[in-house]
Amino acid sequence: MPVKFDDIYTAFEFANTDGGGAEFRAFVCKQTGQIYHQTEGLDSEDFSDELPDDIDDPTKYIPLPDKRELGLGKPLVLDFAREFLPDDFDDVRYFFSKRGAYPKFKSLLARRGAIDRWHAFENEATKRAIGAWCALHSIEITN
Template identity: 40%
Template sequence: MVTAKFDDILTAFEFTSFGGLDEVEAYLSLERGTVHYSTDAEHGDPEEVPDELETGPYLTLPRKNDLDLGADLVMRFAVERLPGDVEAIVGFFRHRGAYGKFKGLLERKGKLQEWFDYEEAAKESSLREWCAENGVELV
């Protein structure tokens, strides 16, 4: 079992999940508990990547959608907290700009902060669960 800082894993998770940065991957060293990033060559290199990244003892960190924290989370929130608006929210996610429309609805209903808190709690809980399932002890 490797020991790693939760803050480092959370930062890497947020960075790789931000705005569709599919060219960025984050890896956890299973020997040192350190986080490393890898990018497509055309997008630059945020740090020195170890040579053994592809072959050594590294675990690829998940992204938002790997942990069902995208539209699935929105729908769970809607069912739990906005049952009368579920149909409208489902409709938002059939078209572009869904998150903007969803957040506009939340703002009108006075539930935007409630959504942010819900999303943050789900993200932390899911990431901690993923770490436990993958033998990563958090400090």
């Protein structure tokens, strides 16, 4: 069953929400293409779609991956720095050898006037990675 790319992208972003201890997950039904959302661990009432009883059956449902599973964390930042901030590459690599790297990276981007370039780079890489992930899992994408 085909799934709209925008729906997969939105579900991926949902599943990768930084919820301060809350867990956000999204699943794609391989048979119908329907996407299910699940949130657990919020102080308020947990949000979830009505999940099928067999949501954990990997032959029917596949969870949307984490950004790191698709190489969209540190490796992507280093690729960006290598291409667009070569003079700062060693600093960026050092940032990401310790905790709290993203705020330092974002500050560097602001100083270099590269925030928009980073967002465009990250967005394109994310779209390519999601497309490849869908192809790997035989999820047919429509526009």
